[in-house]
Amino acid sequence: MVVAPTLRTVVRRLPLKLGVLTGQDALDRPVRWVAVSELEDPTPFLEGGELVLTTGMRLGADNAGPYVDRLVGKGVTGLGFGVGLGHEVIPAGLVEAAARAGLPLIEVPRDTPFVAIGKVVSDLIAAEQYDEIRRAFATQGRLTRAALRPEGPRAVIDGLARELGGWAVLLDEAGAVRHAAGKGATGIAGLRPELERLRRPAGGGTPASLALSTPGEHVIVQPIGARRVRGFFAVGLDRPFSPVAHTVINAAGSLLTLTIEHGREHLAAERRVRSAALRLLLAGQVRAGQETLELLGGGLPDGPLVVLAVGGDQEAVLEAAGEEFAADAEERVVVVVAADRAEEAAAALREHGPVGIGSPVGPDELRTGLDQADRALAAARRVAGRVMRFADLAGQGLLSLLDPEVAGAFSAALLAPLREYGSRADLLESLRAYLACNGHWDAAAQRLGVHRHTLRYRMRRVAELLGRDLDDPAARAELWVALAMTE
Incomplete structure (x- = not known):
């Protein structure tokens, strides 16, 4: 006004x-x-x-x-x-x-x-109008310069609150506050139902802005994003918004969209370069991989390295990785850190998904380190701690490497004929004793408390029902795993 x-x-x-x-x-x-x-x-x-x-x-x-x-x-x-x-x-x-x-x-x-x-x-009124328009253009210029700073979106929010003499808040897609400037932003939590309306406008189409007014506060909320909503920003004043204030807010919305979309495109391009560098490193082309990373202003740490494979939300994992070398690869994020930082990095990343930690390797052994990390990640997906080290897998035994659901289904299917045979459990227990005694009849019969001829008869019946040769080491290994999953 x-x-x-x-x-x-x-x-x-x-x-x-x-x-x-x-x-x-x-x-x-x-x-x-x-x-x-x-x-x-x-x-x-x-x-x-x-x-x-x-x-x-x-x-x-x-x-x-x-x-x-x-x-x-x-x-x-x-x-x-x-x-x-x-x-x-x-x-x-x-x-x-x-x-x-x-x-x-x-x-x-x-x-x-x-x-x-x-x-x-x-x-006099015309002079005031001209002066206000001039101030509006000057404000847009200052906001534009703020958008070009490294902390672009936050600088725009700071400038918007300062120029309008109120408060401004930057929100993510879920409505969580990412940055706030100015005093008096007390009603942000109450805006979340309204944000849902902006996120999914009735009848589809492009989301519009939202204006809310109370006797003591006037608020405007606008979505941010070109092709889809990537966040919101809200502005509040203790007085009605003037036409020039609306112009400044609309300009801020355009600047925020440009900075966020440009930032995402830049980040996506940087991730593609990191992924390409990772492929070079895994292929043993260490020099080429290092040169590629140097173009991004970084590189691998000095000394022994540890590879971490992290599941979960890749966006969240990459953000949590911070300055560490991280690249999304297939369905996990690969993080390479100095060996002495492996535990600290894993602790920071475990909040976002299961973590597998490889053993220390040199720059030319990253493929080995990733294979170890992937094996540890597979085990980490099945444990409550969500972090598994490759060096600890040997102490967990062979069964710790198996997926419980898959192994359980395998066991149930393989041993089903024995369970269904006359509802007799003696075949299962006899097979367990036979395998535990490594096929020695007398020792197994003594463990069961039966005559060895009785045990021989039972083992022939087991072989017939299962269609397996009990003298074959591979068949014995499968049956041992199946029986172990029933314990």
């Missing part, structure tokens, strides 16, 4: 030669326009805030008081009375009524045309 000139500014214009008779304490009221009227009741044609000019053709001693009361009730800024035409001097009754009501009463001399006053006010 344009700041209108005050009545004090108007009366101080020397060429107008205006005199103030009453209401000197109210001269700082804004003059939003000049209205000339000789009506006894001009208020139906007024909006409030006008400087009303009259020669008093219809005013007399009996109606001066009601006339002033009507003007005051409408909220006019002041009354200008032209002398030398209908009245040589301003009627005393009008002066008294204006003084009593606190209404500024301005004497307009005979040689000052009303149109001159209107022109002065119009020029």
Whole structure:
């Protein structure tokens, strides 16, 4: 909203030669326009805030008081009375009524045309409009320069709050606050239902902005993103937004979209380069991989390296990796760190997904390190701790490397004929004892407390039901795993 000139500014214009008779304490009221009227009741044609000019053709001693009361009730800024035409001097009754009501009463001399006053006010309003537009362009320029800084989106939010004299908040896609500037942003949590409306507008289409108003606060929320919503920003003031403020906010929205989309494109390109460098390193082309990473302003750490394979949300993992070398590869993120930082890095990444940690390797052995990390990651997906080190896998035993669900299904299918055979459990227990004694009949029979001929009969029946040669080491290994999964 344009700041209108005050009545004090108007009366101080020397060429107008205006005199103030009453209401000197109210001269700082804004003059939003000049209205000339000789009506006894001009208020139906007024909006409030006008400087009303009259020669008093219809005013007399009996109606001066009601006339002033009507003007005051409408909220006019002041009354200008032209002398030398209908009245040589301003009627005393009008002066008294204006003084009593606190209404500024301005004497307009005979040689000052009303149109001159209107022109002065119009020029002052135009000057204010031009100045406000100029300030708006200057503000947009400052916000544009802020968007070009490394912390672009946050700098835009800081500048927006400062320029408008309110608060501004940057929100992610879920409505969580990423950055806030200014004081008074107390109602952000209550905006989340409204954010859902912006995220999924009724009938599809492009999301629009949202405006909320209370007696003490006015808020505008806009989505950020070109092809889809990638976040939101909200701006709040303790007064209604002016047209120029709307222009500045719309410009900020465009800048935020550009910076975030450009940042995402830059980040995506950087990730592609990192992935290419990782492929070179894994292929043993260490020099070429290192040179590629140097183009990004980084490289592999010095000394022994440890490869981490991390599952879960790749975006979150890459962000959590920070300055470490990290690249998304297939369905996991590969992170390469100095050996002495492996545990610290794993602790930071485990919040975002299971982590597999390889053993220390040299730069030319990263393929081996990744294979180890992948094996550890497979085990980490099955344990509550979510972190597994390749060096610890040997102590977990062979069964720790198997997927419990897959191994359980394999066991159930393989041993089903034995369970279904006359509902007798002795075949399963006899097979378990036979394998535990490595095929020695006497030792196995003694463990079961049966004659060895009885055990031989049972093993022949097992071989028939399963279709397996119990003298075959591979068949024995499969049966041992299947029985171990039933314990």
